Amino acid sequence: xxxxxxxxIENRPPAAIxxxxxxxxxxxxxxxxxxxxxxxxxLEYYLLQLAGGPNAGKWAFAGGLVRVGExxxxxxxxxxxxxxxLTNAYLEQLFSFGDPSRDPTSHxxxxxxxxxxxxxxxxxxxxxxxxxxxxxxxGELPELxxxxxxxxxxxLARLRAKLEYTNIACALLPPSFTFAxxxxxxxxxxxxxxxxxxxxxxxxxxxxxxxxPEQRRGAHRPAALYAFKHRSVRAIQML
Amino acid sequence: xxxxxxxxIENRPPAAIxxxxxxxxxxxxxxxxxxxxxxxxxLEYYLLQLAGGPNAGKWAFAGGLVRVGExxxxxxxxxxxxxxxLTNAYLEQLFSFGDPSRDPTSHxxxxxxxxxxxxxxxxxxxxxxxxxxxxxxxGELPELxxxxxxxxxxxLARLRAKLEYTNIACALLPPSFTFAxxxxxxxxxxxxxxxxxxxxxxxxxxxxxxxxPEQRRGAHRPAALYAFKHRSVRAIQML
DNA sequence: CCAAAAGTGTTGAGTATACACCCATGA
DNA sequence: TCATGGGTGTATACTCAACACTTTTGG
Numbered sequence: 187x188x189x190x191x192x193x194x195i196e197n198r199p200p201a202a203i204x205x206x207x208x209x210x211x212x213x214x215x216x217x218x219x220x221x222x223x224x225x226x227x228x229l230e231y232y233l234l235q236l237a238g239g240p241n242a243g244k245w246a247f248a249g250g251l252v253r254v255g256e257x258x259x260x261x262x263x264x265x266x267x268x269x270x271x272l273t274n275a276y277l278e279q280l281f282s283f284g285d286p287s288r289d290p291t292s293h294x295x296x297x298x299x300x301x302x303x304x305x306x307x308x309x310x311x312x313x314x315x316x317x318x319x320x321x322x323x324x325g326e327l328p329e330l331x332x333x334x335x336x337x338x339x340x341x342l343a344r345l346r347a348k349l350e351y352t353n354i355a356c357a358l359l360p361p362s363f364t365f366a367x368x369x370x371x372x373x374x375x376x377x378x379x380x381x382x383x384x385x386x387x388x389x390x391x392x393x394x395x396x397x398x399p400e401q402r403r404g405a406h407r408p409a410a411l412y413a414f415k416h417r418s419v420r421a422i423q424m425l
Numbered sequence: 426x427x428x429x430x431x432x433x434i435e436n437r438p439p440a441a442i443x444x445x446x447x448x449x450x451x452x453x454x455x456x457x458x459x460x461x462x463x464x465x466x467x468l469e470y471y472l473l474q475l476a477g478g479p480n481a482g483k484w485a486f487a488g489g490l491v492r493v494g495e496x497x498x499x500x501x502x503x504x505x506x507x508x509x510x511l512t513n514a515y516l517e518q519l520f521s522f523g524d525p526s527r528d529p530t531s532h533x534x535x536x537x538x539x540x541x542x543x544x545x546x547x548x549x550x551x552x553x554x555x556x557x558x559x560x561x562x563x564g565e566l567p568e569l570x571x572x573x574x575x576x577x578x579x580x581l582a583r584l585r586a587k588l589e590y591t592n593i594a595c596a597l598l599p600p601s602f603t604f605a606x607x608x609x610x611x612x613x614x615x616x617x618x619x620x621x622x623x624x625x626x627x628x629x630x631x632x633x634x635x636x637x638p639e640q641r642r643g644a645h646r647p648a649a650l651y652a653f654k655h656r657s658v659r660a661i662q663m664l
Numbered sequence: 665c666c667a668a669a670a671g672t673g674t675t676g677a678g679t680a681t682a683c684a685c686c687c688a689t690g691a
Numbered sequence: 692t693c694a695t696g697g698g699t700g701t702a703t704a705c706t707c708a709a710c711a712c713t714t715t716t717g718g
Contacts, residue, residue, distance in 0.1 A: 211493045215452050215523070215534050254450045258523035258534070282521045282536050284454070284497035295454050295497070295534070297521050366697075383699070384681065391679095406695045407688040605670075622672070623708065645669045646715035671714070679706070687698070 213284070213293040217262040218249035218334065219277070220298065220341035221270065223306040224358050227323040228374040230306055231338060233330070234269050234316040240291055241331040243317075247338075249296065262299040269319065271310025275301040276357030276419065280340050288333050296332075300341040302357035324377070349375050352421050353394050356414040364402050364409035365389075392422050450525070452532040456501040457488035457573065458516070459537065459580035460509065462545040463597050466562040467613040469545055470577060472569070473508050473555040479530055480570040482556075486577075488535065501538040508558065510549025514540040515596030515658065519579050527572050535571075539580040541596035563616070588614050591660050592633050595653040603641050603648035604628075631661050 221232040233245040248269030252261040259277060266272050277299055284295040312319045322328065327338060348354040349372060358371050369385050389395065396415050401408040460471040472484040487508030491500040498516060505511050516538055523534040551558045561567065566577060587593040588611060597610045608624050628634065635654050640647040 209492045210490045211454065211495065212451050213454050213491065215450065215454065251449045252452065252523070252534075253448045255525050256450065257525065258521060279520065281518060282497060284491070284536070286494050286496065295491075297523065405690055407697050409697060644717055648670060
């Protein structure tokens with residue numbers, strides 16, 4: 187666990203307190219969430235411009251300090267809500283960054299998260315700690331505050347990997363969707379074109395989808411609508 | 426980054442300080458390291474018995490609180506050294522556990538690590554915060570302190586997964602080894618027998634090993650010794 | 665010469681890839 | 692009727708799994 191084998195400070199003999207109190211860091215603990223959606227320009231990241239602090243004006247992912255009584259997931263969810271008014275994104279912890287000099291103003295350990303939503307337009311207003319927010323295409327990220335570029339890389343790698351062996355794509359799609367839309371999500375995340383027939387066969391073999399009775403009607407031939415059998419993200423059975 | 430967009434507390438107007446100061450948690454930050462080696466009974470975990478604190482007598486992984494100026498990796502390395510006198514294990518961050526009630530005495534966020542060594546006998550003496558340490562076979566873990574059972578599961582899952590697509594096995598083997606020893610490591614971690622011929626072909630196809638001129642001589646036919654081309658852990662090229 | 669571990673190929677099944685044409689609809 | 696995106700099958704290359712005997716050494 188946490189302080190495996192540590193005495194709580196209050197239970198230590200006075201000498202131990204003096205010795206340990208000097209050494210033990212009390213970093214702040216933060217969370218930062220890399221938010222993805224697939225939009226018109228492929229895979230996009232949502233960034234916020236910092237209104238104040240040492241990095242005022244720079245772009246960063248939605249983040250904030252963990253509050254009393256809060257879990258890490260809870261803090262990530264709240265920070266995301268404050269930054270984008272989203273309340274039901276898929277959320278997954280990625281990695282913790284703890285270099286004591288990563289934030290020049292103080293020792294801050296940050297737990298990075300990845301969040302996924304089905305539509306970039308679902309974003310709402312940000313709290314006053316940001317001066318604004320917008321989506322950036324994967325290849326066009328601006329310079330980021332702190333070590334957020336590392337987080338961006340890490341998040342993309344995780345998302346790509348999980349696309350191959352989980353049903354995580356369901357978090358990037360609305361409840362029902364056409365096969366073309368599903369393929370577009372895969373192609374956007376993997377950044378390569380897919381063969382339509384092989385893709386359909388592969389997905390069907392995974393037995394993830396059910397066909398809904400509805401159709402999407404547009405300017406041309408209607409497309410069948412599909413939904414994921416399970417909306418919770420899980421590893422795919424590979425026998 | 427960390428406190429993306431947060432004002433450092435000392436720069437805020439007094440009202441903000443009062444408001445935020447009540448809300449922001451100052452958890453302790455700990456690291457805990459799940460140490461693995463392959464021994465006579467297959468894959469084994471190294472556990473330490475806690476000498477004091479609320480969980481005195483229970484078994485736990487090597488852990489400790491992060492100190493002033495320390496990175497997370499540095500803290501994990503130090504905690505491992507204090508618990509086992511190891512200085513050069515392979516170390517990899519796994520996941521952070523931050524439920525405020527995971528440690529009943531205070532809010533402690535713990536960053537879990539996995540460590541690998543090539544030989545369980547390399548373990549040295551533990552610091553006085555532990556009353557002892559020993560190896561446990563994978564199927565025979567005792568009840569663990571805090572949420573360390575979760576960490577154990579998480580670590581095993583990570584190790585198994587990485588065995589398939591990285592050269593991480595090199596961290597569980599000495600600099601040179603026979604093919605039988607390499608196969609034993611794979612079989613121990615995956616907990617299933619492997620076909621010798623198929624295994625050899627698969628590993629050779631990955632182009633990870635070089636054959637050394639030496640041989641291991643024993644009671645029977647001598648075995649060729651191999652070494653990993655690269656001792657740093659990296660993903661395998663799958664074209 | 666015997667016991668024990670090291671070393672080595674082939675076959676068959678299943679999986680993944682490449683590839684092009686017809687269909688249904690709205691305009 | 693035409694333009695547009697939706698939907699479908701096959702042939703081939705490759706990968707993975709199953710399987711058993713010979714070799715080399717020490718005792």
